[in-house]
Amino acid sequence: MTATTIEPVDYDEAIERYDPVLGIEVHVELGTATKMFDGAPNVFAAEPNTAITPTSLGLPGALPVVNRTAVEYAIKIGLALNCSIAETCRFARKQYFYPDLTKNFQTSQYDEPIAYEGWVDIELEDGEVIRVEIERAHMEEDAGKNTHVGGATGRIHGATHSQVDYNRAGVPLVEIVTKPIPNTKGRAPEVAAAYVRTLRDIFRALDISEAKMERGNVRADINVSLRADAEAPLGTRTETKNVNSFRAMERTVRSEISRQAGMLDAGQKIVQETRHFHEDTGDTSSGRPKSDAEDYRYFPEPDLVPVAPSREWVEEIRSGLPELPAARRRRLLGEWGFSDLEMRDAINAGALDLIESTVSAGASAQSARKWWMGELARVAKDRDVELEDLSVTPVQIAELQGLVDGKKINDKIAKQVLLKILEGQGGPAEIVEQEGLAVVSDESVLTGAVDQAIADNPDVVAKIQGGKVQAIGALIGPIMKATRGQADAGRVREIIMEKLGVTG
Amino acid sequence: MTLMPSIGRDDVARLADLARIQLSDEEIDRFAGEFDSIMDAVASVSEVATEDVPATSHPIAMTNVFREDVVENTLTQEQALAGAPEAQDGRFAVPQILGEE
Numbered sequence: 001m002t003a004t005t006i007e008p009v010d011y012d013e014a015i016e017r018y019d020p021v022l023g024i025e026v027h028v029e030l031g032t033a034t035k036m037f038d039g040a041p042n043v044f045a046a047e048p049n050t051a052i053t054p055t056s057l058g059l060p061g062a063l064p065v066v067n068r069t070a071v072e073y074a075i076k077i078g079l080a081l082n083c084s085i086a087e088t089c090r091f092a093r094k095q096y097f098y099p100d101l102t103k104n105f106q107t108s109q110y111d112e113p114i115a116y117e118g119w120v121d122i123e124l125e126d127g128e129v130i131r132v133e134i135e136r137a138h139m140e141e142d143a144g145k146n147t148h149v150g151g152a153t154g155r156i157h158g159a160t161h162s163q164v165d166y167n168r169a170g171v172p173l174v175e176i177v178t179k180p181i182p183n184t185k186g187r188a189p190e191v192a193a194a195y196v197r198t199l200r201d202i203f204r205a206l207d208i209s210e211a212k213m214e215r216g217n218v219r220a221d222i223n224v225s226l227r228a229d230a231e232a233p234l235g236t237r238t239e240t241k242n243v244n245s246f247r248a249m250e251r252t253v254r255s256e257i258s259r260q261a262g263m264l265d266a267g268q269k270i271v272q273e274t275r276h277f278h279e280d281t282g283d284t285s286s287g288r289p290k291s292d293a294e295d296y297r298y299f300p301e302p303d304l305v306p307v308a309p310s311r312e313w314v315e316e317i318r319s320g321l322p323e324l325p326a327a328r329r330r331r332l333l334g335e336w337g338f339s340d341l342e343m344r345d346a347i348n349a350g351a352l353d354l355i356e357s358t359v360s361a362g363a364s365a366q367s368a369r370k371w372w373m374g375e376l377a378r379v380a381k382d383r384d385v386e387l388e389d390l391s392v393t394p395v396q397i398a399e400l401q402g403l404v405d406g407k408k409i410n411d412k413i414a415k416q417v418l419l420k421i422l423e424g425q426g427g428p429a430e431i432v433e434q435e436g437l438a439v440v441s442d443e444s445v446l447t448g449a450v451d452q453a454i455a456d457n458p459d460v461v462a463k464i465q466g467g468k469v470q471a472i473g474a475l476i477g478p479i480m481k482a483t484r485g486q487a488d489a490g491r492v493r494e495i496i497m498e499k500l501g502v503t504g
Numbered sequence: 505m506t507l508m509p510s511i512g513r514d515d516v517a518r519l520a521d522l523a524r525i526q527l528s529d530e531e532i533d534r535f536a537g538e539f540d541s542i543m544d545a546v547a548s549v550s551e552v553a554t555e556d557v558p559a560t561s562h563p564i565a566m567t568n569v570f571r572e573d574v575v576e577n578t579l580t581q582e583q584a585l586a587g588a589p590e591a592q593d594g595r596f597a598v599p600q601i602l603g604e605e
Binding site: 300 | 522523524559561562564566567568569570571572573574575576577578579580581584585587591592593594595596597599600601
């Protein structure tokens with residue numbers, strides 16, 4: 001802990017006086033069947049120390065062998081981020097002493113990353129597009145998991161000892177490093193989160209990782225520095241480690257900008273260090289002084305030979321890349337005819353896949369949008385869950401809309417059916433059948449109900465016949481009630497007008 | 505090629521610190537001297553390693569030695585922990601870690 005009591009500066013004021021520059025390192029765990037350098041399964045939440053081989057434990061004599069699929073996935077990431085793929089590259093040992101790896105080094109890449117010099121465009125919530133330059137993407141192994149025992153909050157400080165599970169040790173990682181991201185001004189927090197979200201979506205589209213933030217499949221280290229203005233040289237940066245949710249990324253950047261502005265205002269120097277974000281307070285605290293690269297004493301890994309992806313292999317991988325999220329959004333925007341705002345709302349709500357699947361199941365784009373962004377968004381919000389976690393499928397929504405389009409049920413009944421689907425009572429057609437919710441299309445039933453309503457409401461009839469056609473609603477109400485809401489209101493209106501001999 | 509930088513006492517002390525090796529003053533003196541002769545030997549290699557000779561990390565000119573992504577036999581938890589000085593809850597128990605996180 002630093003002994004300073006310097007007050008952070010209000011965020012908006014800090015942004016007026018200083019120009020923030022970001023740099024982001026994203027680690028993604030690859031979804032391979034096995035680890036980077038050995039055949040132990042790459043699994044989440046197994047019994048501790050069961051998904052390991054002698055290589056995972058770095059036992060004497062155990063030798064690493066590179067996982068071909070992991071290299072392929074790393075190349076996919078590089079290509080998706082518009083990087084050049086190295087003609088040849090090596091692994092290197094990064095030496096450090098910490099019990100999360102048994103070897104006292106992490107097998108990583110240093111001066112020869114597999115991918116370098118790329119870019120990715122990110123779209124902010126209001127539609128502004130920012131290009132982020134990628135410096136490199138390199139392959140490495142994940143470390144084991146420490147559990148600190150004896151401390152108050154499971155943190156390292158105050159712990160009496162620690163326990164280590166090496167199931168995660170050796171899981172393939174790709175680390176993606178940006179160049180400094182300038183000119184984000186007050187939007188720096190949003191840019192940080194949008195960048196990582198963009199990468200997360202790309203990882204999922206490439207199908208190289210489940211990319212679940214809450215499982216730590218995707219982790220970000222966020223560098224922030226301030227300078228006087230966009231012309232000034234870069235200021236000293238801090239690196240906040242392992243920020244694992246989009247909200248935490250925004251809060252980290254905000255709080256670092258405020259804190260550093262306070263230091264600079266007070267004439268203090270920013271210390272180049274790693275910091276930790278605290279979910280409870282929204283602040284960061286000092287970690288350790290940032291090691292210089294030379295402290296890691298990198299040297300080429302003698303147990304592994306260079307990886308030299310042939311140009312044929314790279315082109316084969318390139319030609320097999322799926323449609324990436326940005327291109328897909330442009331295509332869907334054209335196909336669906338949404339407004340930009342409708343599209344952004346759907347993206348921000350995480351509804352794009354759901355709408356697309358609903359459309360492929362036969363619904364129109366607008367009706368699919370109406371369900372997912374209307375009734376279902378409301379239910380998801382009430383229940384505080386994600387849209388995709390609601391217990392209704394796009395196919396069911398398309399079927400439900402099909403019932404409405406075919407005039408089997410009306411909109412109001414459709415909403416009731418939806419709630420029953422969400423309660424697990426069955427599929428749309430099934431529920432309509434079981435509960436007898438189909439629109440009353442038997443003309444004799446409708447005509448009978450109309451006759452009854454006309455007989456019961458002579459004053460309303462007089463008004464309508466006197467020219468106040470809008471009064472017809474007062475007759476439709478009781479008819480819908482008599483048919484338990486299952487009449488087609490349009491047809492009922494027609495019958496009333498026929499009976500009373502009015503038009504319009 | 506540039507001359508190898510010489511390794512002084514301060515460098516040895518710093519390297520020892522990074523490598524978590526405790527050295528006495530006498531040892532630091534001795535290693536500083538030994539490092540110098542090692543560096544001289546390396547420098548003589550540098551004389552023949554000209555710009556057009558690529559850096560070599562492996563004596564055999566091989567590339568792309570890969571393994572297919574297929575699960576192999578794993579250790580059991582008992583086997584994994586068999587050599588551990590201490591184990592607890594199926595995990596390796598390690599002494600208090602301070603200072604870093």
